[in-house]
Amino acid sequence: xxxxTDLEQFLVTGLxxxxxxxxxxxxxxxxxxxxxxxxLAFGAVGAMxxxxxxQLSHQDGWxxxxxxxxxxxxGGVITLVYGIIFGPALAGRDPLVKATATLGLLLILxxxxxxxxxxxxGASRSLTMPTDNNTFQVGQISxxxxxxxxxxxxxxxxxxxxxxxxxTKLGTAMRAMxxxxxxxxxxxxxxxxxxxxxxxxxxxxxxxxxxxxADLVALDSTSLTFLVISTLAATLVGRLRSIVVTFVAALVIxxxxxxxxxxxxxxxxxxxxxxxxxxxxxxxxxxxRVIMVGRQGV
Amino acid sequence: xxxxxxxxxxxxxxxxLDRMTVNFERGTCGLIGPNGAxxxxxxxxxxxxxxxxEGTVHAFDEDLLKMTHYRRARWGVRRTFQTEQAIEELxxxxxxxxxxxxxxxxxxxxxxxxxxxxxxxxxxxxxYAKVGSLGAAQRRLVEVAxxxxxxxxxxxLDEPAAGLPDEETALLGDVIRAxxxxxxxxxILVDHDMSxxxxxxxxxxxxxxxxxxxxxxxxxxLRDERVIRAYLGTEEIAA
Amino acid sequence: MKTEAxxxxxxxxxxxxxxxxxAARAGRRLEPRSMVRPAVIAALLACVxxxxxxxxxxxxxxxxxxxxxxxxVTLGLGLLVGRVGMVSxxxxxxxxxxxxxxxxxxxxxGLPFPLVLLAGGLITMVxxxxxxxxxxxxxxxxxxxITLMLAGAITVVLQNINFPNGGHGFTGYNASTVHIPPxxxxxxxxxxxxxxxxxxxxxxLMFLLVLVHLRGRPGRAWAAIRQSEAASLAGGINTTxxxxxxxxxxxxxxxxxxxxxxxxxxxxxxxxxxxADSITLLAVVLMGGAYSMTxxxxxxxxxxxxxxxxxxxxxxPDWLTILFGIGVLQVLTTAPRGIVxxxxxxxxxxxxxxxxxxxxxxxxxxxxx
Numbered sequence: 001x002x003x004x005t006d007l008e009q010f011l012v013t014g015l016x017x018x019x020x021x022x023x024x025x026x027x028x029x030x031x032x033x034x035x036x037x038x039x040l041a042f043g044a045v046g047a048m049x050x051x052x053x054x055q056l057s058h059q060d061g062w063x064x065x066x067x068x069x070x071x072x073x074x075g076g077v078i079t080l081v082y083g084i085i086f087g088p089a090l091a092g093r094d095p096l097v098k099a100t101a102t103l104g105l106l107l108i109l110x111x112x113x114x115x116x117x118x119x120x121x122g123a124s125r126s127l128t129m130p131t132d133n134n135t136f137q138v139g140q141i142s143x144x145x146x147x148x149x150x151x152x153x154x155x156x157x158x159x160x161x162x163x164x165x166x167x168t169k170l171g172t173a174m175r176a177m178x179x180x181x182x183x184x185x186x187x188x189x190x191x192x193x194x195x196x197x198x199x200x201x202x203x204x205x206x207x208x209x210x211x212x213x214a215d216l217v218a219l220d221s222t223s224l225t226f227l228v229i230s231t232l233a234a235t236l237v238g239r240l241r242s243i244v245v246t247f248v249a250a251l252v253i254x255x256x257x258x259x260x261x262x263x264x265x266x267x268x269x270x271x272x273x274x275x276x277x278x279x280x281x282x283x284x285x286x287x288x289r290v291i292m293v294g295r296q297g298v
Numbered sequence: 299x300x301x302x303x304x305x306x307x308x309x310x311x312x313x314x315l316d317r318m319t320v321n322f323e324r325g326t327c328g329l330i331g332p333n334g335a336x337x338x339x340x341x342x343x344x345x346x347x348x349x350x351x352e353g354t355v356h357a358f359d360e361d362l363l364k365m366t367h368y369r370r371a372r373w374g375v376r377r378t379f380q381t382e383q384a385i386e387e388l389x390x391x392x393x394x395x396x397x398x399x400x401x402x403x404x405x406x407x408x409x410x411x412x413x414x415x416x417x418x419x420x421x422x423x424x425x426y427a428k429v430g431s432l433g434a435a436q437r438r439l440v441e442v443a444x445x446x447x448x449x450x451x452x453x454x455l456d457e458p459a460a461g462l463p464d465e466e467t468a469l470l471g472d473v474i475r476a477x478x479x480x481x482x483x484x485x486i487l488v489d490h491d492m493s494x495x496x497x498x499x500x501x502x503x504x505x506x507x508x509x510x511x512x513x514x515x516x517x518x519x520l521r522d523e524r525v526i527r528a529y530l531g532t533e534e535i536a537a
Numbered sequence: 538m539k540t541e542a543x544x545x546x547x548x549x550x551x552x553x554x555x556x557x558x559x560a561a562r563a564g565r566r567l568e569p570r571s572m573v574r575p576a577v578i579a580a581l582l583a584c585v586x587x588x589x590x591x592x593x594x595x596x597x598x599x600x601x602x603x604x605x606x607x608x609x610v611t612l613g614l615g616l617l618v619g620r621v622g623m624v625s626x627x628x629x630x631x632x633x634x635x636x637x638x639x640x641x642x643x644x645x646x647g648l649p650f651p652l653v654l655l656a657g658g659l660i661t662m663v664x665x666x667x668x669x670x671x672x673x674x675x676x677x678x679x680x681x682x683i684t685l686m687l688a689g690a691i692t693v694v695l696q697n698i699n700f701p702n703g704g705h706g707f708t709g710y711n712a713s714t715v716h717i718p719p720x721x722x723x724x725x726x727x728x729x730x731x732x733x734x735x736x737x738x739x740x741x742l743m744f745l746l747v748l749v750h751l752r753g754r755p756g757r758a759w760a761a762i763r764q765s766e767a768a769s770l771a772g773g774i775n776t777t778x779x780x781x782x783x784x785x786x787x788x789x790x791x792x793x794x795x796x797x798x799x800x801x802x803x804x805x806x807x808x809x810x811x812x813a814d815s816i817t818l819l820a821v822v823l824m825g826g827a828y829s830m831t832x833x834x835x836x837x838x839x840x841x842x843x844x845x846x847x848x849x850x851x852x853x854p855d856w857l858t859i860l861f862g863i864g865v866l867q868v869l870t871t872a873p874r875g876i877v878x879x880x881x882x883x884x885x886x887x888x889x890x891x892x893x894x895x896x897x898x899x900x901x902x903x904x905x906x
Contacts, residue, residue: 038678089870096624096677100823101869103816107862110813114855226812229689236682268697275690282683283671298624298823298869345771371773383768385760396757400773444772 002262005140010258013216016147017230018254019154020212024231025238025246026161027205032240033178034198035087038099039079043228044109045203046210047221049075051117053211054127054219064130072207079203080196087195091181097298106225113221127214150212157205158247165243174198230257233278239285253277299323300452300484305353307339307508314339315350316508325478326485328495328502328516332529335505337488338380341454345377346370357452372401374451374483376444378458384440386430390416393429393440398448415447418480419473435466442473450483457489471497492520504528586737590730598733600845602801605736608837609743609794611822612830613787616747618819619827620756621783622763624681627669627688629815631788633695635661635795640701640805641709643720650723654739654796661792662785669784673777676766688815692807700805719803736797743790744830755782813858820861823868839864 024042031039049071057067082105090098117125131145165171173194176184185191213227230253238246253274260270300322307315314336329337342348344355346367355362357375365373376397384393394412403411416425421439423432429440438458445453455474459467475498477485489495495502496516503513506528512519519525590598610632617623639657642648648656668691672683703718704711726735750756758779761769769776799805821839826832839861844854 086866086870093869094677096681097869099678099681100624100819101866103819104862104865104869107813107816107820107865108859109862111855111858111860111862114858115853118853222811222813226689229686232682233686269693272690272693275686275693278686279671279683279690282675282679282686285679298618298827345767347767347770368770368773368775371771375771377771379765379768379771383765385757385764387760388757392757396761396774397772399754400758 002264006262007259008139008141010261011255012141012143012147013261014255014258015251016150016216016254017213017258018251019151020209020216021231021234021250021254022154022247023157023205024209024228025234025250026158026243027202027209028231028235029238029240029243029246030161030165030174031198031202032095032235034174035083035177035195036095036098037083037087037090037102038095038232038235038240039102039202039206040099040228040232041082041102041105041109042202042206042209042231044106044113044221044225045075045078046206046208046213047224048078048109048113048210049207050127050210050214050219050224051113051125051221054125054214055117058125058127068129068211071211072204075205075207075210076200076203079206080200083195083199087199094298100298110221110225117221119220125219127211127219129211129215132215146212146215150216153208153212154247154250158243162243170194170197229278230254230274233274233281236278236281236285249277249281299358300486301356302340303354303356305340305343305350305355307336307343307348307350314508315343315353318353318505318508318510320503320510320513322484322486322503323501324484325501326474326487326499328499329486329488329505330490330492330495330502331505331511334507335528336508337505338456339508340505341377341456341486341488344370344375344452344454368400371397374401374449375454376446376450376452376483377454378441378445378456380457380460384429384437384444387428389426389428390421390423390432390440390443391425394443394447397444401448403448411448415443418446418476419443420469435462438462438466438470439473442470446477446481446483450481453477453481453483453485455485455487455489458487459489459491459494467491467494468497470494474498496520582737582741586734590733595729596849597845598730599801600842602729602733602736603841603845604834604837605733605740606794606797606801606837607841608834609740609790609797610818611825611836611840612744612747612833613791613794614818614822615825615827615830615833615836617783617787618822619829619832620751620763621759621780623672623780623783624677624819625669625672625684625784625787626681626815626819627684627691628787628791628818629810629812630688630691630695631661631665631791632795632798632814633810634664634691635792636799636805636809637695637700637795638664638792639796640720640799643799644701644703644709644718650721650726650800654793657796658789658793661795662789665788665792666781666785669788670781673780673784685815689812692810692812695810696807699807700809702804717804720799720805722800722803732801736801739793739797743793744833746790747786748830750786755779759783817858817861820865824861824864 024046028039028042031037052074053064053067053071056062056070057064062070082102086101090101129146129149131149134145135142137143165175173184173189174197176187176189177191177194181191209231210224213224217223217227231250233253234246234250237249238244256277257270257273260266260273302318302320302322305315305318306313314334316336318336318340329340331337339348343350344362346363346365350363360373362370362373362375385396388396391412394415395408398408398411399405413425419439419442421436421443423436429437432440442455442458445455458474459470462470471494474485474487474494477483485498487495487499499516501514502516502519504511504519504522504525511528512522512525589601593601610628613631614625614628617625617628635657638660639653642653642656643650646653668687669684672680672687675683698708699710699712701709702711702714703709704714722732723735726732751759758769758774758776761772761774762776762779766776798809802809817840821836822832824839825834825836843857847854847857
């Protein structure tokens with residue numbers, strides 16, 4: 001049985017991870033509601049952003065915060081470009097097709113990352129934020145400013161996005177588009193511009209998430225790419241609709257994954273957490289079976 | 299006879315069927331109503347895709363709702379859909395034979411039954427042609443052939459003439475009229491084309507907002523004031 | 538009262554084509570099934586079996602072996618995606634399971650290799666179907682997602698129990714083993730060229746198994762399900778049963794492929810299979826053409842032979858990953874049935890173009906495209 005100190009320390013990790021999953025989840029849900037695209041390449045984009053930030057700051061001597069800004073901007077731009085090119089091309093298709101297409105982007109990015117930053121057997125790269133060094137104590141646990149930023153950002157972005165969707169014109173337009181794109185367009189809403197905003201916003205969040213996860217977890221293209229699964233699990237619990245539920249689910253997933261680390265019997269299996277949570281969410285989501293009229297598959 | 303009693307469907311704050319009560323006695327019966335009246339939902343209940351919260355459907359004294367959806371075909375329910383669903387990569391023969399096969403009819407008479415159904419709908423083409431190579435009107439006929447093969451008891455036709463030109467619609471009307479006598483089935487026809495409905499159906503029921511508005515001999519129903527009012531604003535009543 | 542349907546259009550059509558219906562009644566098919574295509578394929582396969590090991594170096598013989606093995610996997614995924622319309626992102630995990638089971642049996646028992654393959658296939662089929670059962674109630678995106686999740690969970694499990702290395706106990710893994718014994722091969726196919734032939738024969742058998750399914754009742758039911766699940770149910774088809782059957786068949790053959798992987802690589806570890814594998818599998822299946830059986834071979838070629846080729850030339854395999862990503866995007870935006878389906882159309886168009894240039898008239902069938 002792990003000690004209370006251990007459990008408490010991993011609470012901090014869990015909340016930080018949860019915070020990042022939350023802000024990622026919010027990005028993915030908003031994009032899905034506005035465009036019908038489940039952005040499976042979210043993690044890959046963030047991963048590449050993080051590697052770019054590492055390259056600039058650790059290799060080329062740029063200022064670290066500037067490097068992060070570039071990483072975040074990269075996320076936004078790449079996602080926007082993808083959305084502009086492939087959004088219209090796949091507009092009328094089933095969400096399955098749209099999501100599968102993002103897997104294409106995922107593969108491209110994975111290949112590019114491994115080409116530009118090959119995993120050389122020996123030294124592994126790491127991305128550290130300056131805020132890692134600022135720590136404070138809460139009882140027996142040490143908390144870094146990075147931890148605080150991760151959780152705070154998760155919270156802030158959730159609240160701000162929820163308010164944005166509710167109270168602003170752009171946000172209302174996004175909600176309307178989730179229901180019916182054609183009618184929204186017919187009402188004079190600049191659909192293309194709203195979509196572009198959604199793509200860019202989601203991309204920016206992927207850049208933020210990438211940098212934070214690179215710091216909290218590891219700077220490794222494959223791991224970072226597939227951390228999207230944890231985010232995905234949270235969005236599925238939120239039924240790809242509710243931002244608040246996604247936030248809570250993200251925190252829970254982060255917490256469980258982290259808290260299992262000191263539990264020696266289960267520790268090795270902690271990476272199953274998002275898979276198990278997502279599977280359960282999917283099964284519950286689909287309790288009432290929907291019978292499809294029309295062509296299946298891609 | 300199909301007797302529907304207090305059939306109610308409710309989901310997501312909408313009530314597509316609201317205590318619908320009607321009897322379909324025999325022959326070819328029409329079912330009309332404005333868009334959103336609940337006609338397709340009614341068919342979906344009969345097919346078993348939608349579960350009603352209340353009400354019963356008795357088809358020839360058997361409780362239809364107690365059967366699992368895919369078993370109803372075995373029992374004798376056949377259906378066409380608003381968008382044609384004939385399988386493109388299979389031949390006409392295979393499309394029709396599949397219904398025969400899955401309704402557990404004996405293989406011995408299969409060939410005769412399938413070719414007979416294709417002939418019945420006046421589809422004079424090579425039955426081994428792939429459906430994907432056929433035109434829209436012919437595909438609709440394949441659908442109807444699938445709906446009449448192998449001793450059906452209840453044939454549900456959901457806008458079978460949609461998109462067809464007048465000439466083909468008239469031909470289809472003749473085929474539909476002949477189903478009860480030649481195939482021994484009860485036919486319920488949903489369509490917006492009133493001339494088709496008048497042509498085929500001796501009796502017609504009218505749905506509006508999920509409720510039965512009127513039912514009786516087709517001519518009378520089409521002249522009924524309430525029915526005309528329900529359709530007011532649409533051009534579908536072209537006498 | 539008899540109705541007489543006689544419109545001019547129907548009559549003229551009847552005179553030329555009514556005979557088709559009459560011919561069908563008499564039992565005559567208008568176009569008899571040609572024997573040319575199967576004969577050509579058989580001849581090609583015979584050449585492959587006989588000559589490939591002598592033409593290519595051992596390195597490439599192994600590459601062709603991988604193509605043969607993975608064509609079984611792409612066949613399974615192609616069946617699910619192309620024929621039934623179920624996108625599964627978990628076939629990589631099924632392959633890994635098959636390899637694990639076969640390796641375990643090969644170490645623990647003295648059963649002959651073919652029996653191990655069969656047993657491995659059956660066990661993987663049961664496991665794959667059990668794990669896939671919850672997926673069957675879903676369609677489209679959710680089906681794809683749950684297969685991804687289940688595959689991920691399996692991958693974590695495999696990473697922890699490791700692949701058998703001759704140890705004892707249920708998992709057959711001994712962490713402290715220094716000299717890991719290689720997984721044994723069939724007695725008649727110990728050498729690489731022989732194992733190549735063995736794999737090709739097994740692949741042919743798997744293809745035949747799938748072909749039998751496609752030509753029969755399940756194949757027609759799957760076509761119906763892909764077209765419209767609602768219409769299938771209304772037609773009396775037990776869609777859940779047939780989807781289960783497709784899943785089981787795909788798991789079975791992929792399990793057998795896993796056994797071949799075990800025999801081919803001889804040393805397995807969790808790096809042999811990765812999460813990205815399931816995604817690249819889907820990518821090549823889409824590129825090769827999920828619908829046709831030839832597409833499965835093209836997909837396996839893309840996945841495994843190009844890799845060997847690039848490796849030989851000193852080019853990073855990451856270029857392939859990028860290619861596959863581009864391929865997915867291209868296929869989904871332009872050719873929804875994959876490039877192999879597109880190829881006959883393109884070739885036909887090319888043929889017409891050439892004929893036109895040569896001044897020969899084109900036949901009505903081609904121009905009716």
